[in-house]
Amino acid sequence: MKEFESRNAREEIECAVCLEYIHLTEIAALRCGHTFHPLCVSQRVKDDQKCPVCKKQAQEDSIIPRLFFEINEKENSAMNEAAAIINEITSTLSKLDIELELIYLQIEHNSALLRIMSKMITACIKLLEKK
Template sequence: MTPRLQCLICLDTLLLSESAAVRCGHVFHLHCILQWFENCKTCPVCRKKATTRDLIRQLFFQVEENKSFIFSTDPFEMHNQLQNALDNLEKEKQAVAEAKDQANVYITANLLLKEKVTSLESISQLNMQQIKHLEGMLTKQLDLEKELQKYRKRLQATAFYKLLSSAKDEPVLEIDKYISSEGLEVKKFIALLRR
């Protein structure tokens, strides 16, 4: 909607060619302010003292030929301008409503993603606990296997000891043949027993 200058005495549209200003800066129709000064010697707006000698009768406004600043007294044109302004306002309202709807969609999606992140974090925490539990079980299993290996070696040593102590009458070659199939550590053990 284009701005409209208005005489503050008669409230009619103020054309630039018919305007006059009082020293305080308020602008009126020339004939309206002259009639006012016949009854009062003050500005109609701010009530500062003013006379016809204080009146600036010719005002020159530097106005570019811009359609948004052209003043019209034609009611049909003013109606069209008002209708255009209302249409633009309605379009802006629709754009704002669409932007709000889009923002609500994004907010909802954001909330869903936050819930999903929270859920995944709790699942991850449970998985980490399970991993720690399984690592503990694996450590125990490895410890048990080491202990089992130790007991197997003890059992082998006991079996060899029984073999040696019961086979004193058997030939040494038969024992050596058995020992060579078992490995080096067993030979050292038997050498210690023979001493």
């Protein structure tokens, strides 16, 4: 079964210029609040002197080159713990599926043995009745 991956949805956002994801460690912004890759916003402001999203005036010196976010470690820890529990449960379920399949095979085998033994007993009874 596929491993469950924990992923915090707030760890990535989309750049409004290139439409690719920006990881929180590489994010720049304009004073209007819109966020971009640093290189994307730098080139766009250099060419247009406007925010690519809201079209407000912007200069290269109005670019906030790097933002820092506080990520709640408790939440990430809880997500990682939940992922570990899900992976453990998934692994246990896989093992139980295999054990259940083995039990079904043993039941089929035992049923076949019972049919053979029943035929042998019937044959023995017929032989004894003839004597």
